[in-house]
Amino acid sequence: MSTHTPRILVLDEDRIMQDSLSQFLRREGYVVSTTDSPDAAVAKMESGQIDILLADLNIAGVKPGAFLRDIRRSHPQVVVILLTGYGSIEQAVDAIKAGAFDYLTKPIIDDEIRVTVEKAARQHALLFENYALRQQLDSRFGLENLIGRDAKVQKIVDVVNAVAEGRTTVLMTGESGTGKSLLARGIHQRSPRRDRPFIEISCGALPETLLESELFGHVKGSFTGAVSDKPGRFLSAxxxxxxxxxxxxASPAMQVKLLRVLQERKFEPVGSTQTTTVDVRVVLASNCDLQQLVAEQTFRQDLYYRINVVNIRMPSLRDRKGDIPxxxxxxxxxxxxxxxREIIGFTEAALAALTAYAWPGxxxxxxxxxxxxxxxxxRPQIDLSDLPETLHGVTGYDPFAEPRAALDGLFNGLLNDPMPLERALEMPERTIIKAALKRNNYNRQATASELDINRTTLYKKMRKYKLDVGGEEE
Ligand SMILES: Nc1ncnc2c1ncn2[C@@H]1O[C@H](COP(=O)(O)OP(=O)(O)OP(=O)(O)O)[C@@H](O)[C@H]1O
Ligand SMILES: [Mg+2]
Known part of the structure; x- marks a missing residue:
C-alpha cells in the first residue's frame, strides 16, 4: 500500500472555492495544491505529484468527457472527483462513465467531502497496490514465467539455477497444478541443452506395453501393429x-527399464537386442509421496534412490498465500x-477473496x-462478483480477526466485573485501535479509513489511550 499522505489537487476557476476547499482538506491532514488551469493540472499529474484530483470542469474550452478519458488513459493512478453545479446530475453520470471515481454537488458539505475524499484515498491506495504488483512483475526475479516471491519459491529457483548446468536427475513432487510441468520446462530452458529437444511424457496416460515402446522405441514386427521401426522418445530427446x-x-517392468537407462543411459528398443546409448537429462514428477509407495512396495527402492538426487517440493498455493495477488x-x-481487454487490477474485495480461498487446484x-x-x-477492475461463484462466499477481509481473541477474554472479565458502561467500553476500543494501527504500520490515514472514523477522531483516541508514537507504549 501507498504509505504517504494523499496529495490532492483542486482544479477550479473559482478562487474562493479553491481556498475554502484547500483549507478544509489541509485541516483533514491532506497535502493540497490548487490551480485554475486544466493545462497546469495535467502538467502536475504528469510529474507524478498528484493522487487525487478534485475538479470543476465547467471551464470554457474544456470538454469534461474527453478530459476525464485522457486522465484515465495517461494517469490511471490518479483518482478523480468531479465537482458539479447543483442540478447537473447528467454531467455527473457522464463523468463517472468517462472514468471519474465520484462526484460532489456544489454547494459542498463538509461531511460529504470528508467521506468522498477518504474513499478516494482508499481507492488510490488500492490502485497503488495494483500498480506495485505490476511493477514487481516487471522486475524479473527467478525463472521466466515462474512467478513467486515466497521464500519457498525463491529457494526452488536457487536449486534450479544450481543444477541446470549439469545432467543431474531432478524429481519434483507436489499437488496437481503447483507448477511441476512449468518448472520442468524451466530447468531445460536454463540448461545448456535448451536448443535441443524437450520431450514430455506422462507415464500414467498409456498402458504399460505402449508406454515401453513409446519411450524406448521398437523394431518392425516386434508386436502386432509394429509395422515399421520406431525410434522412441528417449532417442528423440x-x-x-x-x-x-x-x-x-510406472509399472514394475517399466521401473526396471528406467533404472537401467538412468544408471547407464542405455536401453534396447522393444524387440531388439541392439543397445542404444543416449545423452539425456531426466526430470521426473510425482503427485504423490514416492517414499510412501516404496514403503508399500509398489515403487522400487533402488529406482527411488536413483531419481531422488535432487528433490524439489512444489508448495501448494495455500502455503504461499502471499504470492496470490x-x-x-x-x-x-x-x-x-x-x-x-484493458483491466487495471482487482478491487479490494476481489483480492481479499482470492487470498482467503484455499485453492485445492x-x-x-x-x-x-x-x-x-x-x-x-x-468493468475496469475485477470485482468479487466477476470471480467464479466458488469464491463468492469466501469472506476474506476481516479487520477485526486479530483483536477478536483479545476481546473475548476482555468481555469475559467485564461480564463478571461490574463497572460503568463508558469505562467498560474503553478497553475493547483501545484493543481495536491498537490492532488496527499495528496492521497498518501506524499509518494513521490507513488506520482511520479502515476503522471508518476520521483522522481527528483517531488522533484524539490515540492520545486518550496513549497509543501515540510507534506504539511502543506500556
Ligand atoms: N509459479 C507459477 N507462476 C506462473 N504460472 C504458474 C506457476 N505455477 C503454475 N503456473 C501455471 O499454472 C498452470 C498449472 O501448472 P502446471 O501444469 O505446471 O502444474 P503441474 O504441477 O504440472 O500440475 P499436474 O500435476 O496436474 O500436471 C500452468 O498454466 C502453469 O503455467
Ligand atoms: Mg503437469
Missing part, C-alpha cells in the same frame, strides 16, 4: 531433456492481452478463475 510426468504410475495480476495481464485453478473473470468482467 538425445542431447536434450526428457520429462517423465506421473512417474508414480502477484500471480493473479500475472494472469490478468496474460488474459487481457489475449482477449484484447492450486495455481491452475487460480489461472482459470482469472481467465473467467477477464472474459466476464465489464
Amino acid at each position: 538425445d542431447g536434450g531433456t526428457i520429462f517423465l510426468d506421473e512417474i508414480n504410475s 502477484l500471480l493473479a495480476m500475472h494472469f490478468l495481464r496474460l488474459y487481457c492481452k489475449e482477449v484484447g 492450486n495455481v491452475r485453478e487460480l489461472e482459470n478463475a482469472v481467465e473467467h473473470s477477464v472474459v466476464l468482467s465489464k
Whole structure:
C-alpha cells in the first residue's frame, strides 16, 4: 500500500472555492495544491505529484468527457472527483462513465467531502497496490514465467539455477497444478541443452506395453501393429531433456527399464537386442509421496534412490498465500492481452477473496478463475462478483480477526466485573485501535479509513489511550 499522505489537487476557476476547499482538506491532514488551469493540472499529474484530483470542469474550452478519458488513459493512478453545479446530475453520470471515481454537488458539505475524499484515498491506495504488483512483475526475479516471491519459491529457483548446468536427475513432487510441468520446462530452458529437444511424457496416460515402446522405441514386427521401426522418445530427446510426468504410475517392468537407462543411459528398443546409448537429462514428477509407495512396495527402492538426487517440493498455493495477488495480476495481464481487454487490477474485495480461498487446484485453478473473470468482467477492475461463484462466499477481509481473541477474554472479565458502561467500553476500543494501527504500520490515514472514523477522531483516541508514537507504549 501507498504509505504517504494523499496529495490532492483542486482544479477550479473559482478562487474562493479553491481556498475554502484547500483549507478544509489541509485541516483533514491532506497535502493540497490548487490551480485554475486544466493545462497546469495535467502538467502536475504528469510529474507524478498528484493522487487525487478534485475538479470543476465547467471551464470554457474544456470538454469534461474527453478530459476525464485522457486522465484515465495517461494517469490511471490518479483518482478523480468531479465537482458539479447543483442540478447537473447528467454531467455527473457522464463523468463517472468517462472514468471519474465520484462526484460532489456544489454547494459542498463538509461531511460529504470528508467521506468522498477518504474513499478516494482508499481507492488510490488500492490502485497503488495494483500498480506495485505490476511493477514487481516487471522486475524479473527467478525463472521466466515462474512467478513467486515466497521464500519457498525463491529457494526452488536457487536449486534450479544450481543444477541446470549439469545432467543431474531432478524429481519434483507436489499437488496437481503447483507448477511441476512449468518448472520442468524451466530447468531445460536454463540448461545448456535448451536448443535441443524437450520431450514430455506422462507415464500414467498409456498402458504399460505402449508406454515401453513409446519411450524406448521398437523394431518392425516386434508386436502386432509394429509395422515399421520406431525410434522412441528417449532417442528423440538425445542431447536434450526428457520429462517423465506421473512417474508414480510406472509399472514394475517399466521401473526396471528406467533404472537401467538412468544408471547407464542405455536401453534396447522393444524387440531388439541392439543397445542404444543416449545423452539425456531426466526430470521426473510425482503427485504423490514416492517414499510412501516404496514403503508399500509398489515403487522400487533402488529406482527411488536413483531419481531422488535432487528433490524439489512444489508448495501448494495455500502455503504461499502471499504470492496470490502477484500471480493473479500475472494472469490478468496474460488474459487481457489475449482477449484484447484493458483491466487495471482487482478491487479490494476481489483480492481479499482470492487470498482467503484455499485453492485445492492450486495455481491452475487460480489461472482459470482469472481467465473467467477477464472474459466476464465489464468493468475496469475485477470485482468479487466477476470471480467464479466458488469464491463468492469466501469472506476474506476481516479487520477485526486479530483483536477478536483479545476481546473475548476482555468481555469475559467485564461480564463478571461490574463497572460503568463508558469505562467498560474503553478497553475493547483501545484493543481495536491498537490492532488496527499495528496492521497498518501506524499509518494513521490507513488506520482511520479502515476503522471508518476520521483522522481527528483517531488522533484524539490515540492520545486518550496513549497509543501515540510507534506504539511502543506500556
Ligand atoms: N509459479 C507459477 N507462476 C506462473 N504460472 C504458474 C506457476 N505455477 C503454475 N503456473 C501455471 O499454472 C498452470 C498449472 O501448472 P502446471 O501444469 O505446471 O502444474 P503441474 O504441477 O504440472 O500440475 P499436474 O500435476 O496436474 O500436471 C500452468 O498454466 C502453469 O503455467
Ligand atoms: Mg503437469
